[in-house]
Amino acid sequence: MNRSFSITALRGDLFGGLTAGIVALPLALAFGVASGAGAAAGLYGAIMLGMMAALFGGTRTQISGPTGPMTVVFASMLLAVGGDLAIAMSAVLIAGLVQIIMGCIKVGGLVRFIPYPVISGFMSGIGIIIILLQIAPFLGAGPKTCPFTAILAMPAIIMAVNFQALVLGGLTLLIVFLTPMRISRIIPSPLVALIAVTLLSLGMGFQVPVIGEIPLGLPAFIMPTFCLNTWTTILVLGVTLALLGSIDSLLTALVADSVTGTRHNSNRELVGQGIGNMLCSFVGGLPGAGATMRTVVNIKAGGKTRISGVTHALFLLVLLLGAAPLATHIPMAVLAGILIKVGVDILDYRLLRLVKTAPRTDLTVMGVVFVLTVFVDLIIAVGAGVILSMGMIIHRMVLQANFRLYSTDHDRSDAMEGRVRILEISGPFFFGSMSRLVDEVDGVLDTKAVVFDCRKVPFIDLSAIFALEEILLRLKDSKIRTFVVLTKELRDQLVDLHDRDLPEEILFEDFEVAMEEARIIAQ
Structure with a gap:
């Protein structure tokens, strides 16, 4: 056979x-x-x-x-x-x-x-x-x-x-x-x-x-x-x-x-x-x-x-x-x-046939x-x-990135009476979207503590990390304490950098723990 x-x-x-x-x-x-x-x-x-x-x-x-x-x-x-x-x-x-x-x-x-x-x-x-x-x-x-x-x-x-x-x-x-x-x-x-x-x-x-x-x-x-x-x-x-x-x-x-x-x-x-x-x-x-x-x-x-x-x-x-x-x-x-x-x-007739759609x-x-x-x-x-x-892909990713600023008193973007503010970041956080984060920082300069909620961030690149560091230093100069909440993978990534501007003690995996720390500071 x-x-x-x-x-x-x-x-x-x-x-x-x-x-x-x-x-x-x-x-x-x-x-x-x-x-x-x-x-x-x-x-x-x-x-x-x-x-x-x-x-x-x-x-x-x-x-x-x-x-x-x-x-x-x-x-x-x-x-x-x-x-x-x-x-x-x-x-x-x-x-x-x-x-x-x-x-x-x-x-x-x-x-x-x-x-x-x-x-x-x-x-x-x-x-x-x-x-x-x-x-x-x-x-x-x-x-x-x-x-x-x-x-x-x-x-x-x-x-x-x-x-x-x-x-x-x-x-x-x-x-x-x-x-x-x-x-x-x-x-x-x-x-x-x-x-x-x-x-x-x-x-x-x-x-x-x-x-x-x-x-x-x-x-x-x-x-x-x-x-x-x-x-x-x-x-x-x-x-x-x-x-x-x-x-x-x-x-x-x-x-x-x-x-x-x-x-x-x-x-x-x-x-x-x-x-x-x-x-x-x-x-x-x-x-x-x-x-x-x-x-x-x-x-x-x-x-x-x-x-x-x-x-x-x-x-x-x-x-x-x-x-x-x-x-x-x-x-x-x-x-x-x-x-x-x-x-x-x-x-390529395959794509030419789809010109209208x-x-x-x-x-x-x-x-x-x-x-x-x-x-x-x-x-x-x-x-x-x-x-x-x-x-074009970068442009689409930038549009998918969202930033929401709210206080602990009211879960609304127009309620800023709280002494602790949460800046929620969702979507890709990279060089294309970091400029939008810088624009959001002006809204937290009158508070005691800021929690950066990055739990919905799938990845972060070095440009965004450096931009985040600059923001943290700026807030530190304004006597505002900062806390960053991330997924375990992203936290491990930042810890492995051994960057003194991102000390391990401000990086959290648990949002509630970070909020408790922020409330203590704000009292």
Whole structure:
């Protein structure tokens, strides 16, 4: 029975890997061309990263290779260093090293803390970038380097449209969008479009831009070059690639978990991705990450273990060694059509469908990240989105903090005749809410004793502790005795500080005991 089960599992892994490899082929070629490094770079990256991530990664069924977001970042990086591939590969090397370090210090689980609106805006922005950059080759013109340039050049491109390229691109879109799922399960629609439309172009003798020559055989060794003039740019872009690739891979791993019912190892996954991207830098391969579509295809086709990922990489290697010349005549318009489909699929329709009902704050974050991603910078977009989300959360926490001042004579905020006042603090007590406490202190300067009731405070940070100390010193100078009532956890926290301005004798766990002490003082 075990032998039968093993053969069945192996058959599924082989079929899943081959199917994923067939899906990966046109995408790798298209991403390589779109990056500016050439179609071969896409294949090199898919093979090297796909193999290493499968062997050393933490997700058994994940298929790794060039992805849309990583391609966009690499393309901008290659442009920033003047097209020098050796310098660009130094950033890829740094990205791999950073990913390995992230995995070793066990930060893989932090991806779960990135707010969904940030991810949504970023992915939708990447989708729009891919679509905008592919419009020019779709219409038979040369590729553009950035979305803003692509938009400005649109009128001129439309006026000089190559109708043969437009026909090929249009047919590609029809095939990738309209191919029935029962056929795509057997032969992926991108591969159908790649083969069918390329044969049509050759048969009709169309004069359109094509991929051109792809080196046959194994890639040449490249030594990444570090240049002092571009060191800062290389470092920033390398870290950007590492963060983006890590997020992309771990999100794909979560998808694989949900489909298979298994659980991946986030930190090991980062190490595997880092090893793969590091080795990509030495062969001129396009950096990449875990690819969601290829991973799901692998799982649905029967892939269950690492063998499927290895099979996917070996399949592409065999094609590179023997079938590379067949790809030289693939029209650029066909690859553009395939990538436009990729861009459309990346758009986050889940959140877009909820635009009318989703919280305004989340939509604001998503919109800001989207605009910054498309028109400014990818890493700035993610950073700004995270900071904006944090700011909005802090604002909500501040609103949840409440302060109530009352006397022992009447449990009312307007009855202040008592000689003992209680200042009740509820909700988060931190740097965002401490200024409101300072404003409340003016109402207790005409009394004998003040009890700070913090029993409803879930946590207190150092900023709030220092603000509380300043208030206690101010009241002490006014000859007013103070008592602080807290939960056991918070009292232990303050006692452990050993701060002389918060002596242990004024910290209480029992409210009634503190009140009794305050009444004695007030007599």
